[in-house]
Amino acid sequence: MQFRKKKAGGTPPISTASLPDIVFMLLFFFMVSTTMRETDLKIKVHVPEATEIKKLEKKSLVSYINVGIPLENFRDIYGTEPRIQLNDKLSDINDISGFIEMERKKHDENEIPKLTTSLKVDEEAKMGIVTDIKQELRKVQALKINYSTRKGVKRE
Amino acid sequence: MGKRQTQEINAGSMADIAFLLLIFFLVTTTMDVDSGLSRQLPPPAPDEEADQPPPIRERNVLIVLINKDNQLAVEGELFNVVNLMDKVKIFVTNPRNDKDLSDNNTLAERRDIAIADNKENDVHRYTRLIKVFGSSIRVSKGVVSLQNDRGTSYKMYIAVQNELVSAFNELRDELSQQTFGKKYNDLSEDSQKLVREIYPLSISEAEPRNIGG
Structure with a gap:
């Protein structure tokens, strides 16, 4: 296929191995900054x-x-x-x-x-x-x- | 290429799991910082007459009333909330030296009075202030007395409080701009304290009683 050929010769795909790390970082940020509502307002x-x-x-x-x-x-x-x-x-x-x-x-x-x-x-x-x-x-x-x-x- | 010795755990779904958790926390997060108008209540009223604070002269009190129909009166006249801020600023600074508005001697005059009265602490304090602001700055003795009815709505009350605070904030901003070339909020803690000594937030909330019932 023409498509494949081109890709093989071009830039390598971006590695997504660090994606979980980034997401975890965001996750921890939100976990820390979250304040669960302590009281139920009536x-x-x-x-x-x-x-x-x-x-x-x-x-x-x-x-x-x-x-x-x-x-x-x-x-x-x-x-x-x-x-x-x-x-x-x-x-x-x-x-x-x-x-x-x-x-x-x-x-x-x-x-x-x-x-x-x-x-x-x-x-x-x-x-x-x-x-x-x-x-x-x-x-x-x-x-x-x-x-x-x-x-x-x-x-x- | 031979077979690997140990099989690695597939971490490909890790991102999905983390995303799921992330979205959960994103949705449940409420980032509300609590903010509001801070105020200091007066200590409980003393029972004995002897403990009463010295009376304040009438010209130094600006009486602000809100009745149960949320109408505003300043010194007995009906007033619009929009104009309240300017009124308070004029009352405190008293630019034309009006006899009916607040006492506003300059720092130098205040120090002379303190020297005459032999109040060492005050003399010290005014000398310090003069060093920073110059002797011609006027210090007001004005107090805004806010009185409300039990039927006044909280919304109106906060609106009025907000106007009063903003009047004092503007005065402080003007003074710090003039002296330090910066806004009040950008000043250091110590400078803020000095500015506060010139323009204290003198809002007094009266003992509750029914007005315009």
Whole structure:
């Protein structure tokens, strides 16, 4: 065949022996950078947009408080008012101090002042519940907070 | 060519297996970096009168209200969120030396006051700042007081917070551009600290109460 002849005389085919190595490298990168979702949210949290945002630096020092309206399949049990979710279960405003205590126990004593509480609040929630949470956090001296937001486009 | 002694394992399908895993992790990866507006809450309110912080003069407070219908009022006047940033910047810098806007003595004046009051720490601090920024930089005592109703929507609240932060960020950018020729975010940690001393993020979130219920 004419086709074969040409090839035999031309450049040798590129070796694909290193392909698995390359793919493995990519694989390890994604394995390391993957964060599996730890908690199943029972509420809808769609955080508002902001432009002047800062990244949260150490993820291990952050504890999350989610606030939002229960998802549709939970509405029969939990109603349609915005609720607080700490870790896996829907909680009450009074559970926050306990939750912060628990988070503190997981860390060294000298890390405690660096602990940040990230408030992931749905944009449709009202400030009433947020104010309650803030008051509760003040009571237990968890003063570093972060209002979680998405990156928005700066208006000119 | 004779037969080989040991048979090699065929590694041809290795790539396929790795690809399969790769695609799995690609799909499950969520690369969301958590970001947001960082804020420091005030410590719990002291019970005794004696522990109250010294009162701030009225001209140094810019009152920003958001009511339950998400309307914004600055110093009692209805306001549009879009204009809030400029208002805050004018309030803090007080370029025309308005008596109703914030106190904005220059660094040199502040140091003189500190010397007169015999506050050694302050004198030291202002001397250090003058070395960096020059004596004619004005330092504001202005504080933005943000008050909201329980019925205010979180979206509106964040929008206002964002405007306030961006006002302070712009002021810092202007100052660092002027002094160091760089943007605030590109400065070294120490220089950022100095700029922050001139323009601290003075936003106070009031004790909760119902306004415009």
